[in-house]
Amino acid sequence: xxxxxxxxxxxxxxxxxxxxxxxxxxxxxxxxxxxxxxxxxxxxxxxxxxxxxxxxxxxxxxxxxxxxxxxxxxxxxxxxxxxxxxxxxxxxxxxxxxxxxxxxxxxxxxxxxxxxxxxxxxxxxxxxxxxxxxxxxxxxxxxxxxxxxxxxxxxxxxxxxxxxxxxxxxxxxxxxx
Amino acid sequence: xxxxxxxxxxxxxxxxxxxxxxxxxxxxxxxxxxxxxxxxxxxxxxxxxxxxxxxxxxxxxxxxxxxxxxxxxxxxxxxxxxxxxxxxxxxxxxxxxxxxxxxxxxxxxxxxxxxxxxxxxxxxxxxxxxxxxxxxxxxxxxxxxxxxxxxxxxxxxxxxxxxxxxxxxxxxxxxxxxxxxxxxxxxxxxxxxxxxxxxxxxxxxxxxxxxxxxxxxxxxxxxxxxxxxxxxxxxxxxxxxxxxxxxxxxxxxxxxxxxxxxxxxxxxxxxxxxxxxxxxxxxxxxxxxxxxxxxxxxxxxxxxxxxxxxxxxxxx
Numbered sequence: 001x002x003x004x005x006x007x008x009x010x011x012x013x014x015x016x017x018x019x020x021x022x023x024x025x026x027x028x029x030x031x032x033x034x035x036x037x038x039x040x041x042x043x044x045x046x047x048x049x050x051x052x053x054x055x056x057x058x059x060x061x062x063x064x065x066x067x068x069x070x071x072x073x074x075x076x077x078x079x080x081x082x083x084x085x086x087x088x089x090x091x092x093x094x095x096x097x098x099x100x101x102x103x104x105x106x107x108x109x110x111x112x113x114x115x116x117x118x119x120x121x122x123x124x125x126x127x128x129x130x131x132x133x134x135x136x137x138x139x140x141x142x143x144x145x146x147x148x149x150x151x152x153x154x155x156x157x158x159x160x161x162x163x164x165x166x167x168x169x170x171x172x173x174x175x176x177x
Numbered sequence: 178x179x180x181x182x183x184x185x186x187x188x189x190x191x192x193x194x195x196x197x198x199x200x201x202x203x204x205x206x207x208x209x210x211x212x213x214x215x216x217x218x219x220x221x222x223x224x225x226x227x228x229x230x231x232x233x234x235x236x237x238x239x240x241x242x243x244x245x246x247x248x249x250x251x252x253x254x255x256x257x258x259x260x261x262x263x264x265x266x267x268x269x270x271x272x273x274x275x276x277x278x279x280x281x282x283x284x285x286x287x288x289x290x291x292x293x294x295x296x297x298x299x300x301x302x303x304x305x306x307x308x309x310x311x312x313x314x315x316x317x318x319x320x321x322x323x324x325x326x327x328x329x330x331x332x333x334x335x336x337x338x339x340x341x342x343x344x345x346x347x348x349x350x351x352x353x354x355x356x357x358x359x360x361x362x363x364x365x366x367x368x369x370x371x372x373x374x375x376x377x378x379x380x381x382x383x384x385x386x387x388x389x390x391x392x393x394x395x396x397x398x399x400x401x402x403x404x405x406x407x408x409x410x411x412x413x414x415x416x417x418x419x420x421x422x423x424x425x426x427x428x429x430x431x432x433x434x435x436x437x438x439x440x441x442x443x444x445x446x447x448x449x450x451x452x453x454x455x456x457x458x459x460x461x462x463x464x465x466x467x468x469x470x471x472x473x474x475x476x477x478x479x480x481x482x483x484x485x486x487x488x489x490x491x492x493x
Contacts, residue, residue, distance in 0.1 A: 065201070068215040068243075068479075078484035080194070081201040086208070118210045 004149055004157070007168035010130065013146030014043065017128050018050040020144050025095050030123065032094040033061035036112055037082035040100040042163045043130060047099060060087040064098070064119075069111035084115075092120040097144075101159040103129040106140035131170055133157050152176045180292045180301045181477055183310045184355040191480075192356060193331050196320050199469070199476035206242070206472060215483055216245035219276040224266070225304070226252040226282045231443050231467055232304050232313070236279045239474035245482075248275070263287065264296055271297035277482055278302070285309035285348075300481045308346050308374075308407065314442055315352035317473040318399065319360060321466050325438050326396050334361030339391050340382075341367040342401035342423055342450050345374050346408070349442045350401055354382045365391055369423065371412040388423055392432045399440040400425050400451045416449055426452040430460065438462050 005013070025031055028051055035044025041063040048061035065082040073079070098112055109127060116125060128144035133151045147170075151157060155174040160167050178191060187195075205213070221240045225233050233249070240247045250270075252258055257266060263282075270278055277300040280288050285307030292301040305311040319333065326336055338357055344350045344366050357364050358381035366373065366384050377384060385391050392398070403419065413419045420426075425439065433439075439451075439461045447453045456463060 068205075068213045073215065073483045076484055078480050081198050081479070083201060084205065114214065118212075119208075 001171055001173050003169060003171050005131070005147055005170035010146070010168045010170065013130060014046055015050055017144045017146060018047050018054065021047070021097055021126070021128065022051060022054060024126075024143070028055045028057070028059055030093075030095045031059060031097060032087060032089065032091055032122075033059060033097045033099060034064040034086075034091075034116075035061070035099040036108060037063050037065050038164065039159055039161055040098075041082075042161050043101060044097075044099040047097075047128070060089045060094075062087045064112060064115055066108060066111040066115045069114040071107060071111065086119055090120055091116060091122045093123050095124045095126065096122040098125060098127045099129070100127075101130050101161075102157050103127070103132045103140075103142050103145075104135055104157075106136045106138035109140050110138055130159060131157055178481060180288075180303075181312055181481060182288050182292055182301065182303045184312050184315055184352050184359070187312075187356075187359075189332070189359055192316070192319070192360060195316055195473065195476045195480055196323060197331070198479055199316075199320050199472045200324075202475045202479070203469070203472040206475075212242055212244060214244050215479060216240070216243040219245045219482055220248065220274055221245045221277045221279065221478070221482075222248045222250055222270050222273075222275040223304075224250050224270070224278050224280045224282075226257055226280070226287075227305070229281050229304070231470060232281060232311075235467065235470040236302075236304060236313075236474050236478075238471045239478055242471070243475055243478055245276075245478070248273075263291065264294070267291055267296035271299070275299050277478070279304045281305045283307055302477065302481065305348050307348065308351075309348050310352045311348040311442075312352050312356075313470070313474055313477055314349050315356040316477065317466060317470040318349075318353055318440060318442070319356050320473050321440065321462055321469050322357070322362075322397055322438075323360075324469070325462065326436065332360040333357060336362045336397070337365065337395045338362050338397045338399060339365045339367055339395040340399045340401065341388060341425070343372050343403045343412075344368045344377070344401065345372045345412070346404040347401045353399065354380050358382065365395065367391055367423065369413055369419075389429065389432070392429055393434060395437060396434065397438045397440060398425060398433065399442075400445075402442070402444060403446055403450055420449055424450055424452065425455050427454050427458075430455050430458065433460070440466060442466070 033044045033048045035041035048059040051059045062085045065084045067081050126143040129142045130146040132145045133149045160169045279302045281304040287306045288303035364382040367388050441463045
């Protein structure tokens with residue numbers, strides 16, 4: 001087990017990502033931030049807060065559960081459905097920033113795009129992740145990455161956040177081979 | 178969990194899990210999303226060997242909102258009315274590749290038999306068997322009670338609920354007593370002695386013969402339909418007398434606690450167990466029970482059918 005990101009690393013990465021999002025979108029006026037539960041939802045709230053303090057105004061943010069849109073539901077026992085909360089301004093014509101903790105196969109994001117399509121038609125959809133660990137199974141990439149972590153498929157990447165786990169930390173478990 | 182045959186099949190965690198899933202689905206259904214791809218490619222058969230309005234269309238709507246294919250099948254107009262046995266019917270459904278069968282049958286234990294004898298490989302969901310159980314109705318009733326009176330709690334601890342009327346013939350009452358008491362509620366059964374089943378003393382509920390003394394002390398009153406079609410004997414002298422002692426009229430309703438709600442699983446005998454003005458009053462959640470039924474049945478289908486039986490590989 002090795003610590004890949006400490007609490008300070010995470011905090012710096014989220015600050016940088018927030019600035020990058022604002023830079024790329026020329027400000028915050030049309031941005032809606034949506035986190036994928038559970039940890040992505042907390043990251044989304046943090047990024048929205050950092051962007052709010054940079055811009056000096058509230059950034060619309062919410063959560064988007066993708067469980068019902070997964071293509072691998074039948075491979076597992078039933079998963080718990082998590083809350084979806086779309087901010088009142090919605091996603092129609094907005095620049096939606098999807099936020100997740102780890103980008104791996106890309107299947108979660110594919111499901112998220114389907115789920116988003118049911119809610120409305122955003123002008124753009126961008127993806128921000130704390131960790132990109134590679135091994136994509138679909139043609140999907142992140143626009144904003146906290147850290148690229150080269151891993152083997154046998155390893156697992158565990159993201160802990162204070163809101164849920166009491167500590168901010170990213171660790172890699174298992175041996176690289 | 179593969180089948181839903183009886184409330185006894187559920188643990189408290191399972192039951193709360195279904196209610197929580199229904200809560201999230203209700204939020205999705207309230208929004209603009211009416212169709213989810215979750216059960217695309219699955220086939221669900223509604224096998225109704227007994228008449229039904231609410232339960233059948235509610236299961237049909239639930240399955241369709243999850244993108245499953247639905248085949249409706251009722252006794253009238255099928256070979257069941259020619260005397261085909263349940264076994265042959267089940268094997269026919271198996272041959273057509275049904276992933277789940279929602280069964281309503283006049284014989285108690287029909288769903289259990291379908292599940293136990295492995296005539297088919299899919300899930301069996303009991304949508305009412307004789308006078309035995311109706312678990313999806315109890316789950317939607319618990320959902321409705323929790324939504325109105327739960328104050329954010331996950332279970333029903335501390336709530337008092339009266340179930341009034343024809344307990345003897347009611348599968349709704351039996352499932353509700355089991356589920357509501359499992360979730361921590363105190364259940365009072367109110368009925369004339371002739372309409373209580375043998376062995377009711379062993380149920381997790383108290384019994385009262387005096388409706389008026391119960392009314393002010395409960396948070397919800399669930400009226401049961403007088404099931405005349407199942408009554409071969411005379412259980413009460415006449416309907417006017419039944420109505421006077423055990424019917425919910427506006428006078429009785431005014432004695433209820435301010436926050437208390439009126440429920441009825443439907444179909445109602447207006448003027449017999451419930452007065453029309455009570456059924457249509459602001460306290461009545463009877464129409465909402467139907468709406469909640471779709472969400473709860475979506476949750477049941479999701480829990481039984483969305484996941485695979487085995488853990489194969491892992492993609493996160």
